[in-house]
Amino acid sequence: MKKSAIKPFFTILREANPSPQTELEYTTVFELLAAVLLSAQATDVGVNKATRKLFPVANTPQAILDLGLEGLESYIKTIGLYRSKAKHLMETCRILVERHGSKVPDTREALEALPGVGRKTANVVLNVAFGQPTMAVDTHIFRVSNRTGLAPGKTPLEVEKQLLQRVPAEFAVDSHHWLILLGRYVCQARKPKCWECLVAAQCDFKPKSEAPK
Numbered sequence: 001m002k003k004s005a006i007k008p009f010f011t012i013l014r015e016a017n018p019s020p021q022t023e024l025e026y027t028t029v030f031e032l033l034a035a036v037l038l039s040a041q042a043t044d045v046g047v048n049k050a051t052r053k054l055f056p057v058a059n060t061p062q063a064i065l066d067l068g069l070e071g072l073e074s075y076i077k078t079i080g081l082y083r084s085k086a087k088h089l090m091e092t093c094r095i096l097v098e099r100h101g102s103k104v105p106d107t108r109e110a111l112e113a114l115p116g117v118g119r120k121t122a123n124v125v126l127n128v129a130f131g132q133p134t135m136a137v138d139t140h141i142f143r144v145s146n147r148t149g150l151a152p153g154k155t156p157l158e159v160e161k162q163l164l165q166r167v168p169a170e171f172a173v174d175s176h177h178w179l180i181l182l183g184r185y186v187c188q189a190r191k192p193k194c195w196e197c198l199v200a201a202q203c204d205f206k207p208k209s210e211a212p213k
């Protein structure tokens with residue numbers, strides 16, 4: 001994608017959705033961290049279903065610890081990989097209580113030191129909770145960035161670096177939401193819906209797919 005197309009690309013996405021939000025449901029920074037940790041290789045819809053029951057009962061690190069491992073598992077067992085996620089979340093809660101005064105830290109280093117929290121999760125929390133212009137490259141962003149030519153790269157980290165370089169500052173905080181939503185609903189993995197895509201004119205992908213007849 002030519003540099004001159006990037007600003008129109010994001011301007012169009014912003015006009016269509018001026019304040020994009022994550023589809024994970026949360027009301028506190030800790031709930032966001034827990035939801036993102038549970039969402040690896042699972043859908044946001046599936047995670048929301050579980051956390052709608054969990055969070056009213058336990059939405060602080062100490063409350064999750066008080067549930068105990070089995071108690072926590074009983075709330076999240078509909079989510080894939082729930083056993084290892086439960087263990088990671090318990091351990092993360094213990095560290096938050098012992099080292100961070102039960103608060104979610106706002107630095108990449110401290111976040112990535114938490115069990116079950118990798119670069120992507122840290123990027124989501126830094127962006128969504130703390131307003132930092134990080135790029136959490138998930139499967140949708142990886143595909144859309146490559147297909148459109150916005151930020152080509154062979155690995156998520158390469159794409160992340162390209163995005164940080166190429167996305168203009170005014171779009172930096174919200175851009176990852178727009179890219180996820182574009183990938184989830186329009187630029188889908190098997191067949192992109194180019195015929196109804198708002199940014200088709202800016203996108204490099206060729207040939208564009210046509211509407212089913």
Ligand code: SF4
Nearest residue numbers: 187192194197203205
């Ligand atoms: S035009 Fe097609 S390939 Fe390009 S972003 Fe839109 S849906 Fe994806």
